[in-house]
Amino acid sequence: MTKAPAKIPKSDKTRQAILEAAQRLFYERGYDGASVRQIAKEVPIDPAMIMRYFGSKEGLFSAAVLIDLKLPNPEDIPQDKAGERLVRHFLMLWEGERSTLGLPILLRSAVSNQDASDKIRAIFEKQVAPTIAGITSLDDADTRAGLIVSQLFGLALCRYILRLPPVVDMTEEEVVARIGPIIQHHIGSSV
Numbered sequence: 001m002t003k004a005p006a007k008i009p010k011s012d013k014t015r016q017a018i019l020e021a022a023q024r025l026f027y028e029r030g031y032d033g034a035s036v037r038q039i040a041k042e043v044p045i046d047p048a049m050i051m052r053y054f055g056s057k058e059g060l061f062s063a064a065v066l067i068d069l070k071l072p073n074p075e076d077i078p079q080d081k082a083g084e085r086l087v088r089h090f091l092m093l094w095e096g097e098r099s100t101l102g103l104p105i106l107l108r109s110a111v112s113n114q115d116a117s118d119k120i121r122a123i124f125e126k127q128v129a130p131t132i133a134g135i136t137s138l139d140d141a142d143t144r145a146g147l148i149v150s151q152l153f154g155l156a157l158c159r160y161i162l163r164l165p166p167v168v169d170m171t172e173e174e175v176v177a178r179i180g181p182i183i184q185h186h187i188g189s190s191v
Contacts, residue, residue: 015053017043022064023101031061031105031113058115065102065109065119069093069127074134082135083184087176090152094160095172107156124149136187147186155179 021042025034036057040047054060070093077085093099109116124145132145155175158167170178 014043014045014049018045018050018053018060019064022060023105026061026064026105026109027101031109031116036060061115062119065106065116067100067102067106067119067123069123071127071131074131077135079135079137079188080184082187083182084176084180086148086183087152087180088172090155091172091175094156103156104160107153107161132187138188144186148183151179151182151186 018039022034022039025039025042028034029038036047036050039060040050043049050057050060054063069089072085072089094103106116106120110120111117128149129142129145132148133141136144138144155167158164159170159175
């Protein structure tokens, strides 16, 4: 006798539906342009349910942009290949099967929303900077990590948000060939 698959509790389904609607609207309209009422209407549920699950619009936003970059273990990255590996990983986060709306929402919102910019800084401090420090043996790893992030966010802004044709039209291999050496420079040579 085979066991029936475990049912997902209705509360988990509702929570997930709220998150998906919030991500969609935060992505399309930004933090300030997406209201709790609009998000609730998309699900459809009573707006009070959003408060029940997330406490506030800020709590919902935090859950909608919860991001683990799943950066590779620094010990698994040969220093001379780190630029290429990091660019490939970055492209996979934006274009691959692990892509989410969280990164574009944060990037779009960070300019005008303090919570979003705080979240980007937290990702940098907790995920990116330690990874770069683990790859490079040079003293100024935080500076290097900052320069790497500025390069990759510039790429993301132009490729995924502004959708500049010359940058959008580049293949993954072209992006890696052009941006990888710049990232490599920041990892392994004097800045």
